[in-house]
Amino acid sequence: MAEQEASGLQVLLHTLQSSSDRESILAILRLLGDLLSVGTDRRIRYMISKGGSEALLQTLVDTARTASPDYVILLPLFRLLAKVGLRDKKFGQKALELEALDVTLILARKNLCHSQNLLHCLWALRVFASSVTTGAMLGINGAMELLLKVITPYTQQRTQVIRAAAEVLAALLKSKSNSRRAVNRSYVPGLLRLHQDWHSHDTANSFVPIRRALLLCLKHIAKLRSGREAFLAAQGMEILFSTIQNCLDDQSLEPIISTGLQILRQCYPKSPLPLVTSSSAYSFPVPGIVTSETPRVLTEEDYEDDGEEEEDKDSDSEDVKEEDDDLETDVNKLSSKPGLDRPEEELMQYKAMCLELSCSFEELESKPGDDLNSDETEYANHHHIPTAASPKGLCLNKDQISGGQEKEVPVQTSLLSRVKMERSSVHVTSERGPGMNSYQNVHSNGPGIGSSGSDVSDIQASFREDAWDMDAISCPRISASFSNSTKTRETAEFIDQLLQTHPKPMVFHDPYLYMAKARRTTSVADFSMMAFPDFWGHCPPLSAQPMLQRKCGVQRIKILEDVRRLIQPSDIINKVVFSLDEPWPLQDTASDCLQFFSAFESGNLRKAIQVREFEYDLLVNADVNSTQHQQWFYFKVSGMRAAVPYRFNIINCEKPNSQFNYGMQLTLYSVKEALLGRPTWVRTGYDICYYKNHYHQRTAVTGAASGKCYYTLTFAVTFPHAEDACYLAYHYPYTYSALLTHLDILEKSVNHKQVYFRQEVLCQTLGGNSCPLVTITAMPESNSADHLEQFRQRPYQVITARVHPGESNASWVMKGTLEFLVSSDPVARLLRENFIFKIIPMLNPDGVINGNHRCSLRGEDLNRQWLSPSAHLQPTIYHAKGLLHYLGSIGRSPMVFCDFHGHSQKKNVFLYGCSIKETLWQAEATVGTSNLSEDVSYRTLPKILDKLAPAFTMSSCSFLVEKSRASTARVVVWREMGVSRSYTMESSYCGCNQGPYQGLQFGTGELEEMGAMFCLGLLVLELKSGSCSHQLLTRAAALLNAEEESLDVYLQRGSSNSSIASELDDEPPCLEEIEYGTGTDSSLDQEGSFSELDRQIQECAFHKDEGDEEEEGTGKGRKAIP
Ligand SMILES: [Zn+2]
Secondary structure, rough: OOHHHHHHHHHHHHHHHOOHHHHHHHHHHHHHHHHOOHHHHHHHHHHHHHOOHHHHHHHHHHHHOOOOOOHHHHHHHHHHHHHHHHOOOOHHHHHHOOOOOHHHHHHHHHHOOOOOOOOHHHHHHHHHOOHHHHHHHHHOOHHHHHHHHHHHOOOOOOOHHHHHHHHHHHHHHHHHHHHHHHHOOOOHHHHHHHHHHHHHHEEEEEEHHHHHHHHHHHHHHHOHHHHHHHHHOOOHHHHHHHHHHHOOOHHHHHHHHHHHHHHHHHHHOEEEEOOOOOOOOOOOOOOOOOOOOOOOOOOOOOOOOOOHHHHOHHHHHHHHHHHHHHOOHHHHHHOHHHHHOOOOOHHHHHHHHHHHHHEEEOOOOOOOOHHHHHHHOOOOOOOOOOOOOOOOOOOOOOOOOOOOOOOOOOOOOOOHHHHHOOHHOOOOOOOOOOOOOOHHHHHHHOOOOOHHHHHHHHHHHHHHHOOOOHHHHHHHHOHHHHHHHHHEEEEHHHHHHHHHHHHOOOOOOHHHHHHHHHHHHHOOOOOOOOOOOHHOOOOOOOOEEEEEOOOOOOHHHHHHHHHHHHHHHHHHOEEEEEEEEOOOOOOOOOOOOEEEEOOOOOOOOEEEEEEEOOEEEEEEEOOOOOOOOOOEEEEEOOOOOOOOOOEEEEEEOOOOOOOHOOOOOOOEEEEEHHOOOOOEEEOOOEEEEEEEEEEEEOHHHHHHOOOOEEEEEEEEEOOOOOEEEEEEEOOOOOOHHHHHHHHHHHHHOOOOOOEEEEEEEEEEEEOOOOEEEEEEEEOOOOOOOHHHHHHHOOOOOOOOOOOOOHHHHHHHHHHHHHHOOOOOHHHHHHHHHHEEEEEOOOOOOHHHHHOOOOOOOOOOHHHHHOOOOOOOOOOHHHHHHHHHHHHHHHOOOEEEEEEEEOOOOOOOOEEEEEOOOHHHHHOOOOOOOOOOOOOHHHHHHHHHHHHHHHOOOHHHHEEEEEHHOOOOOHHHHHHOOOOOEEEEEEEEEEEEEOOOOOEEEEEEHHHHHHHHHHHHHHHHHHHHHHOOOOOHHHHHHHHHHHOOHHHHHHHHHHOOOOOOOOOOOOOOOOOOOOOOOOOOOOOHHHHHHHHHHHHHEEEOOOOOOOOOOOOOOOOOOOOOOO
16 A cells, blocks of 8 residues: 555644544545445455554544534444454454443434434444353443344344344354353343244345344353253244254255254264273273273363453364464474383394394205296285286185196286376276186176076075074184084084185185184174184275265255154164173064164174164274274175165264265175175275263263263164175274185295295284285395395385274285285386385284274274383384384484375375475475475485375375374384484375366275285385496396386386375365354354445445455465475
8 A cells, every 4th residue: 555545644643633624524435435445355454454443433423522412423333343253253352441431332223213323333342242251241331232132032124223223132142251241141042032923024034144044142141051942841842853954855955954064063962972981892901000091082072151352263274273382392302312211232133034144945955947037926916906807716625726837927917007197097986806706707797687607696696595694694703613502503504505606716815814813813892703804805896986966955964853752752772782892692683773883803892772763873992992993994784675775873983073074975885785796895985973962971070171062973874785794894994814714825926936925923013913024126146145135225114004994005015015015016116126124013912802883902003102111011012113223223214204094184195204394394394495405305215105006196195293292103113213204194084176186086906006006116116316326226227228218217207306286175065064063153244244234334334345255365274395
């Protein structure tokens, strides 16, 4: 703004305040009105900065205090006040200080019968009330009584005034002291009556803003416990429920529906979860004092103090601030390397885990002419790399294991041909899943019907004739040879029979081996059954499944159904049909209800309650020795009818939001489908949403400082067959026994002349299971000194996964990594020849086995124990860290350390790394970073993966070091072992919103592919490093040239300075607002009515102006990285 204009404005304001001349005041007001009615908000904000608010308020007070106030001055003045006040965050405070509240209230009282004057007073009150403190003051001075007088009784005269008054009242009720006053003076029944009057008379929906303002009044009052009680006593639930039912189909009533629903949710009486205790149904005597972290406080039931200037807070900027507060800004902590956390001599025990460094390979007598490389045959192809052709997978059924007839050479498709650049040809449609090909084709002409094969009808027959109910297929862990029970023996025979009649070539799976592994797996509850899918195996579906399109209004319909339980309880059954806590048998097979079961590895259903005929409330078990972390679920359901939509509600979820609101579906495995030749976990479910419910655990129960609230995941499933046994899970299960099975098969599958594959035990877990450690590299060419030297000098790469048991996606990524590394892919061969991989595929076996979501058997998050793990309390972490320390002590710290995880809030796959500079920069720390030296090599691998891997995106990566993450693997390995490329790799539970898989949910195939792509990334990283050997470069170049230009291109591209995409929003806006908070106000309310108030004032103003657009600050979110 020009200097002249600025000084001109100041002169005007000064004159306005000092002048007592009516004409000059009017002239100035007109001039200001003109000035502010054109241009943007910036002009108004400038005026505010120059004391504009004070000048106008002072003029108001001076004018109003005269014996007969001059409304010719007052009306334009009020309009200016409202316009300026809307943009001045301190306006309420200023009005209070200049005593403008009282004069305005007095003017309003005097003008109760003069609509135009009253309307102007109300506008001013509206902006005064935007500050909660000022609003409270207005309440004390009787403003609410005045407003109630204006809006009661119901009348359709003076609707403009009624609307303004109702809106002021709603604003005042944001103050809790005002709400309390309203409850004490019994405003609630009156407001409800007004609501009903307007609702029944306004059939043309002409007065939606008035109706909404009345609901907002109730909504604010309902934030108080006493307000909710008054609302319930006045039949508020019934009244609003029927209003909303009437409005549902009318789009123009959206503001009423959403506000009404918020009130219903707020007022739904809180109740404890239908559980005897929130502690896990399983407890395990663990060593040491269990220091389970205190439950996260999600909300406060009721804090009745007056919030101060609540709406001055911008919730977005608050969040960012909190996050930044968590950043580590202590340069010493960031850059100093702590000492060893254990006696140095203890490290020697890990020498035995690095036999590759001492083995002399005497069996490898170097015989001239015996070219090891000529033997190209390997058993295992990396089957998860999508290929158009369908190589026959490794088939290891009982009678085939020894036969070795699987030597046929699989079709070779190098990983290189599958990289991200080939966006057009990615397998979105039909190139999925070699491994299921041999029978998939047979059944491709329709689900289980018709010509396809005698085995289908055979199986169906066997169900009928032998009366094998599906429960028999629950697969006892103990086979006949271990038990005398006839039933068990029969079952085992039946399984044998099934496997013989349905020999399915399942890649890297073998039911008998699985059974053997499961038998030796130790669980807290001593599981005696296996889940059929884990036993029988899973083949990825033929094509990736798209994300579920969320239907508009699905959440409100579910919530209304929940409310209906309360007010129309007649059809509610409320029968417990499954429970880990009740001693008596609950499974009543005679009745028509579903049967549930989850006493198998990774299963964790705790209770099922039939609510309506086809609706069940489910509760999942807390982590062992914990009262929390319910999110993961895995259970069996049987006894279903065909073509009936069943609704399931998991009512004790804990996370505040979920990808289930953004297109994610759960997974289902049907036993009948499996026996028909489709043994596949598929994404399933519709009408899915995730929202805060009315369950609440009180302080006394949680032992925390405050109670906590719960969330419902609701979904509908129509099962594929009647009387089937189906398994439902949060994500594709991957059990500990599956891992052991898989590792054994992998070990058997590799060509041991070429691949050095060693499986050993890192340590025993608290639960008595062994934690596997895998070493993979290439065998030395011979045992000559040179070859052994090359072999032993290969740099290490360390990869871990599944420290969080609920993150089964991490195991599928790991499966892809392992299978790729031992495969005959030329890239895998190069990797083996140049690196030694140390892999701990499951850092938390006990958690996985016992169906935990987050913790170990001690109820603690193992990924918060890396700073000072104990050998007795966190053995897997202690020894994983010990192994890394050992490698460091012999100068062999890994080039890359990566811990695979799953992410429940974001899409895609991305890395978290560590950078001092980025952390300090983000925290805007005052410490100079210019003299800190930090190489930026930590960014190279994610950049490479961004170019290679279809699911990966750089834009979600972060390299900040948070205080709250100081004890995670990523930060500890970075800081204590000095590994600059230390990462957490997060894979979405859902899928991708970018790249070739955009709009698709992950299948196991995509996750496994990511694991393979990660390995390719490691190779490219090496090629780009200065230390890369000439020989490797030459060989890689030959390989890459053969693979068209693909890799060359990233190598070139990678070296240039690629621009970093600014951080994407986590989520696109959802179709309906997901409002969880009962205590926080949607800022939309406010802004909506503000610009609306603006509009009303403009309409009334002398000068109609156009184009006065809002220019709200849009620079939210994190700054782009420089
Ligand atoms: Zn995790």
